[in-house]
Amino acid sequence: MSDVIIIGGGPIGSIVGVLLARKGIDVLIIEKQKHPRWKPCGEGLSREGVEILKKNNLYSPVKNLFKNINSISFSILDTCIAFREYDTPIAYTLDRAKFDQALFLYAKEMGAKVREIERVKNIIILEKVQVKTQHNIYKSDVVVGADGVNSIVGKKLYRNWASNEIGFTRVARYRLGNPPQTIKSDTMEYYFIEDGYGWIFPRREKKYLVLNIGVATIDSYKIQRLFDQFIGTVESTKGIKLRGHEIDGKLWGHLLPKEGPCRGTYTNSTLLVGDAGGFVNPLTGGGLKYGTLSAIYAAETIIKFLNNEIESLETYKDKWQKSIKSIFDKSLELRKKLYFIGPSELLKKIQRYPRLKEQLLQSFTRETICENRSKTQSMVV
Numbered sequence: 001m002s003d004v005i006i007i008g009g010g011p012i013g014s015i016v017g018v019l020l021a022r023k024g025i026d027v028l029i030i031e032k033q034k035h036p037r038w039k040p041c042g043e044g045l046s047r048e049g050v051e052i053l054k055k056n057n058l059y060s061p062v063k064n065l066f067k068n069i070n071s072i073s074f075s076i077l078d079t080c081i082a083f084r085e086y087d088t089p090i091a092y093t094l095d096r097a098k099f100d101q102a103l104f105l106y107a108k109e110m111g112a113k114v115r116e117i118e119r120v121k122n123i124i125i126l127e128k129v130q131v132k133t134q135h136n137i138y139k140s141d142v143v144v145g146a147d148g149v150n151s152i153v154g155k156k157l158y159r160n161w162a163s164n165e166i167g168f169t170r171v172a173r174y175r176l177g178n179p180p181q182t183i184k185s186d187t188m189e190y191y192f193i194e195d196g197y198g199w200i201f202p203r204r205e206k207k208y209l210v211l212n213i214g215v216a217t218i219d220s221y222k223i224q225r226l227f228d229q230f231i232g233t234v235e236s237t238k239g240i241k242l243r244g245h246e247i248d249g250k251l252w253g254h255l256l257p258k259e260g261p262c263r264g265t266y267t268n269s270t271l272l273v274g275d276a277g278g279f280v281n282p283l284t285g286g287g288l289k290y291g292t293l294s295a296i297y298a299a300e301t302i303i304k305f306l307n308n309e310i311e312s313l314e315t316y317k318d319k320w321q322k323s324i325k326s327i328f329d330k331s332l333e334l335r336k337k338l339y340f341i342g343p344s345e346l347l348k349k350i351q352r353y354p355r356l357k358e359q360l361l362q363s364f365t366r367e368t369i370c371e372n373r374s375k376t377q378s379m380v381v
């Protein structure tokens, strides 16, 4: 019997574990895989995301992992429409396998009990919540669903995501021994492509340049073709050879919640955090920062609930709505104007309404831009 069971030991589950264990709460994290494991991701985190980690004493285990990103560019197919460079980092790139493992080990160090290679098969809500794995039945007062986009907790308590609430992605990482002049190791590149978007997120690792390259779309049937086309465009415009050089020899596919927390996020004894709760920015696809916020609000709520300071877990919803909802609403609005209208239409639209370009830049860097004067600014098109 534990006070709290966290299903999923990804970064967001581990953060909930750290925050609860630090307060002396008896918490168990159940993870189906074994760390280190790679979770498909662009591996980018905004500066504000890092500030949140620092403010909540979550930074020390991951502090050596961040590589500075000082500039950002947007292109429609291979035409650059906006580029901006800043004096100080606007974001960071990181190795997700190391990041996730560090947070998981930190939760353990703070006193969380952990089980790895144990898959939760079912949860049953009686007076206590029963969590069934292939090996055991565990019981607790509260269960946190931190089990990612395919959350068993989310499905059990609410429903599966509707098809229009989910995006499809393909991503691969490439290690280049001779970094080309055409790619800057501190620039994040975003691309609008047919029916979706693509990205190139670079990271210098010793003498190598690691490129995280991926695409996202709403159409599962098109995803492979879009990825192949995108890689072809990157190879020809950057003058590099990527195909055949994937790290692990692998191309990864994964789902991404794209409408925000649109199913419920709590019941009398359960909470959904991170991807399980849909805490992914609908415009940028970034989930680490918003998942971290959801973890912080979940932990604060659970602590008060177990201390009988509040009667229900509804406080969790109040907290995330107050902090995140308006950002997600604005992101959804801007996404409607920009995404999935086709590259040539978008190019015309951007030429007609140049303010859209500024909105785009601000939305991707808004979280960090305030105290960050831009160094150079070039708006192409």
Ligand SMILES: Cc1cc2nc3c(=O)[nH]c(=O)nc-3n(C[C@H](O)[C@H](O)[C@H](O)COP(=O)(O)OP(=O)(O)OC[C@H]3O[C@@H](n4cnc5c(N)ncnc54)[C@H](O)[C@@H]3O)c2cc1C
Binding pocket: 007, 008, 009, 010, 011, 012, 013, 030, 031, 032, 033, 039, 040, 041, 042, 043, 044, 045, 118, 119, 120, 121, 146, 147, 148, 149, 151, 152, 169, 170, 171, 214, 254, 255, 256, 273, 274, 275, 276, 279, 280, 285, 286, 287, 288, 289, 291
């Ligand atoms: C292609 C792609 C690119 C992305 N790029 C970025 C980016 O650049 N920046 C950013 O901020 N976000 C990005 N995201 C989103 C980000 O990856 C997620 O928001 C983040 O991983 C959420 O963390 P999490 O802990 O909620 O879920 P996860 O990282 O998915 O972790 C869930 C954990 O639960 C475990 N689990 C699942 N089911 C069970 C079960 N039944 N029993 C036990 N354990 C279970 C899994 O093994 C996993 O370890 C991207 C997502 C995708 C798909």
